[in-house]
Amino acid sequence: MSNYILILVWIVILGIAAMFINVKRPEVVCGEKVERYYVVWAFLIFVPLIIWCGYRGNVGDTSVYTSSFYDMPSDFGGIETYMQGVKKDKAFFCFSAVIKCLIGNKPEIYFIILALIQATLLILVYRKYSPEFLFTFFLFIASTDYISWMFNGIRQFMAVTITFACFGLILKKKYIVAILLILLASRFHGTALIVIPFLFVAQGKAWNKKTILVIMATIAVVTFIGSFTNLLDSVLADTQYTNVVSDWQSWQDNGTNIFRVLVYAVPAILSFIGKRYLDEANNPCINFCTNMSIISTAIYVVSMFTSGIFIGRLPIYFSLYSYILLPWELKNMFNEKSKQFITGAAVLGYLGFYFYSIISMGMISMQQ
Numbered sequence: 319m320s321n322y323i324l325i326l327v328w329i330v331i332l333g334i335a336a337m338f339i340n341v342k343r344p345e346v347v348c349g350e351k352v353e354r355y356y357v358v359w360a361f362l363i364f365v366p367l368i369i370w371c372g373y374r375g376n377v378g379d380t381s382v383y384t385s386s387f388y389d390m391p392s393d394f395g396g397i398e399t400y401m402q403g404v405k406k407d408k409a410f411f412c413f414s415a416v417i418k419c420l421i422g423n424k425p426e427i428y429f430i431i432l433a434l435i436q437a438t439l440l441i442l443v444y445r446k447y448s449p450e451f452l453f454t455f456f457l458f459i460a461s462t463d464y465i466s467w468m469f470n471g472i473r474q475f476m477a478v479t480i481t482f483a484c485f486g487l488i489l490k491k492k493y494i495v496a497i498l499l500i501l502l503a504s505r506f507h508g509t510a511l512i513v514i515p516f517l518f519v520a521q522g523k524a525w526n527k528k529t530i531l532v533i534m535a536t537i538a539v540v541t542f543i544g545s546f547t548n549l550l551d552s553v554l555a556d557t558q559y560t561n562v563v564s565d566w567q568s569w570q571d572n573g574t575n576i577f578r579v580l581v582y583a584v585p586a587i588l589s590f591i592g593k594r595y596l597d598e599a600n601n602p603c604i605n606f607c608t609n610m611s612i613i614s615t616a617i618y619v620v621s622m623f624t625s626g627i628f629i630g631r632l633p634i635y636f637s638l639y640s641y642i643l644l645p646w647e648l649k650n651m652f653n654e655k656s657k658q659f660i661t662g663a664a665v666l667g668y669l670g671f672y673f674y675s676i677i678s679m680g681m682i683s684m685q686q
Contacts (some may be wrong), residue, residue, distance in 0.1 A: 320682045321370055325483040326444060326669075329456050330367050336452065337534045346447060347673030348489065348603045355452075360445040363455050364437040371433035371468050372426040377681075378470030384425045392423065397642035410473045432476065433468050439479035448486065449601050450645040460668035462579065462675045478634050479506035485639075488517060488658075489602055514633050517611050524589060524596040524608035536616040540623050579618045581671045582633065584664075585640040585647065586611040590652040604646050610639035 328394060335341075342353040355363075372382065390546045391400045399413045404411045413429070440458070448454040458464060467475035480503035484496040496517065503510035519528045527543075589608045590595060614636035621630035648661050676682055 321374075322676050322681050325366065325370070325459055326672075328578050329363075329452065329459065330482050332363055333452055339538055345446070345456055348601055350419060350601070352449065355445050357441075357445065359437075362449055363452060364441060366615075367459075367468070368430060368433045368437050369466060371593035372428075374429075375470050377465065378409045379472070380469065381470060383429075386411075386412065386426050386427055388423065391558050392418060392494070404457075407473060408506065409502065409509050410507065413506075429472075432472055436472075436475055436479045439483040441484050443482055444642065447607075448642045448645055449649050453645045454641045456665070457644060458638075459666065460672040461637075462672060462679075463634070463637075465676070465679070465681070470477060471631065474507040474631060475634070477503040477510040478638070480506065481635060482638050485606075488493060488521075489606065493517070509632060512632060512671060516610070516636065517562045520606050520613065522610035523600070523610070524605045524606065525612070526609065529609050531615055532616050536619050539620050559608075572626070573623055574618055574621040575623060576631040577671065577674065579615075579622050581668070582637055582640065583615040585644040586615040588647045588651065589643065592647060595647075595651045599647075599650065604643060607639040607643040608647075610636040611643050614640060640681045 340357055341359045343356055345352060345354045347354070363660070377640075391397055392666050394416075397412065400415055401408060401412055414432075417428055417431055420433070442452045445451055466479070484499050487493075487496040487499070497514060500510055500513050519532060522528065587606070589611065596604060614633040617629065617633045617636070621633070644664070648657060648664065652660050
């Protein structure tokens with residue numbers, strides 16, 4: 319059976335096990351007494367995915383990363399010379415070179431180490447702030463984010479998870495430390511810098527005036543898409559992304575698939591429909607996650623009309639918060655009877671998207 323199916327089976331097994339084993343403990347999060355998964359159990363959930371990352375075959379950019387790994391020096395003395403030839407995102411390549419010097423010419427172990435770091439940073443946030451950790455893991459899997467990022471855009475996802483790990487600092491308004499960490503993340507992938515201005519946009523109540531401005535700006539961009547691409551080309555002229563616009567146009571990049579945009583927009587849409595529940599709860603964690611989900615949706619909409627390869631890679635900095643928001647919405651916006659129906663519909667909807675995605679990407683075939 320395909321590993322793409324087995325990872326779903328693993329979620330079902332853990333869900334059944336959680337019915338018979340005490341996997342949660344009481345904690346206080348954002349001033350509210352809640353139940354959260356034990357750390358060991360949370361890590362156990364991610365273990366098969368972490369191992370699979372090392373042995374996933376030639377998926378996406380794997381061959382590029384493997385070739386780059388083989389080109390790195392095998393001893394610490396060669397790192398300085400190697401780094402002189404690295405033009406961008408130097409922290410990632412320096413870190414990777416250090417790993418190679420420690421483990422030798424073993425790309426599978428290299429990928430597992432990177433996946434372990436990424437997963438650990440995800441776990442630290444999701445375990446503490448998600449009202450249902452296993453469901454959050456399911457959303458991460460069913461959205462195919464693990465394929466897009468832990469199997470493919472590994473360098474950028476290192477930056478993404480570092481910025482995501484700043485969530486607790488942001489809630490405590492420790493902005494200086496958070497920004498310093500985001501600046502570190504930008505040395506792994508320059509796109510991380512986009513997070514800094516949106517940190518302040520997302521602060522405050524859900525659907526505040528700043529997020530409304532983001533929506534209005536999105537409408538303006540889509541309406542005047544030609545002017546936007548010209549402006550973007552000028553702004554990026556002297557950066558490492560100088561040829562982004564011409565590249566996506568020459569590659570005939572038609573933008574992000576509309577089905578993906580709709581799926582990622584679900585938490586934001588639900589938050590608008592059930593805004594009164596958000597206002598009543600006035601939970602700083604959920605308020606922030608809601609606003610980040612709105613920002614994610616706005617950027618995805620822009621990417622639908624521009625580039626899925628370039629613009630479509632930016633929402634991941636914000637969409638990870640939706641996997642905290644959606645479980646909260648399902649738990650708090652519906653009565654018990656409706657909750658079961660809506661949750662079931664959400665699971666089926668995400669499964670449908672998952673199978674549509676992995677079949678269209680050629681991960682599995684209809685003959686399997």
